[in-house]
Structure formats: structure tokens, C-alpha cells
Amino acid sequence: MKITYMMQSLRQIFLVPLFVLTMVATVIAHEVGLSANIRAQTLSGETTYTADDLPTGAQITSIEIIGMYSTGEPMSGAQVNIFAPGNPSTPWQTGTLDAQGRYTFTPDLTQRGRWTVRVEQTGHSGFMNLVI
Structure with a gap:
């Protein structure tokens, strides 16, 4: 016993x-990883930039947010909140990542400055700042 x-x-x-x-x-x-493909109009047509190489004053046509887990799986169905410069408490736009973990939006170019994108799914979240 x-x-x-x-x-x-x-x-x-x-x-x-x-x-x-x-x-x-x-x-x-x-862990959550966020990245952005930023499409901008140039003299020779449209070009895709990242948040790191976006030229100042670029004429942005769209921003594609990509949310992935560290396992490589997309954050499909995650909630997206986009905050415009000067208003960090009220989302300027909300949405949901698609099955590939992607969400596309067009920012208001009259609001230049730091845009914050926050992505959340049960128990997981991440954010990124984009200076436009």
C-alpha cells in the first residue's frame, strides 16, 4: 500500500x-508575425513595397496585411483593427483575415503619419505600425 x-x-x-x-x-x-505588402503608384506604374522600404509621401493604392503564426499557419478568421494617426482608441476600419491570413485596405492618404494595425484571435495578438 x-x-x-x-x-x-x-x-x-x-x-x-x-x-x-x-x-x-x-x-x-x-507567436504571431505580421507583415505588409504596400502597393503604391509610381511614374512607371504600380510597385509593391514593404513597411521598411516605403518611400516618404508614396501614393499608396492598397495595403495587404498578412498574419501568420510562427508555425507557418495563416491566422485565418482573425479580427483586424486599423487605427488612423491621431486616434489610437477608435478603429478607423475593422475586418477579418481571409483563409490565407490576408486583409487588404486602402488608407486615407489625407491622414499621414503612423497607422497601427492590430490582429487578434483567441489567445493570440500582434500589431504593426506603418508610417504613411
Whole structure:
């Protein structure tokens, strides 16, 4: 009887941390990555830029947001909130990522400055700033 009780106690001591470690590893494995393909009109036609190489004052025609988990899976169905410069509390536009984890919008070019895009899905979220 003592040995059985002792075995059960040892099993609990080792299985509970293993379970907790598994849960933590699962959460860590699903980090969110956001990127943007920014289409802008140039003298020679339309060109696609990233947030890092977008020229100042570019005449943007559309912005495609891409949300992916660190596993490579798209964040399909995630909620998108877009905040215009100067209004960080009320979304300028809302939407949902498609099956490929993509959402396209056209910003109001009269509102130049930092736009914030926030993507959320149960237990996961990410944001990015785009200076337009």
C-alpha cells in the first residue's frame, strides 16, 4: 500500500510539471508575425513595397496585411483593427483575415503619419505600425 501511494505521488510530481511545460511550449510555438505588402503608384506604374522600404509621401493604392503564426499557419478568421494617426482608441476600419491570413485596405492618404494595425484571435495578438 505504501509503495502504491508513493508511486502515485511520484507520478503526480513528474507529470504535473510535464503537463505545464507542454502547455507553455504550445503557447510559445504560436507567436504571431505580421507583415505588409504596400502597393503604391509610381511614374512607371504600380510597385509593391514593404513597411521598411516605403518611400516618404508614396501614393499608396492598397495595403495587404498578412498574419501568420510562427508555425507557418495563416491566422485565418482573425479580427483586424486599423487605427488612423491621431486616434489610437477608435478603429478607423475593422475586418477579418481571409483563409490565407490576408486583409487588404486602402488608407486615407489625407491622414499621414503612423497607422497601427492590430490582429487578434483567441489567445493570440500582434500589431504593426506603418508610417504613411
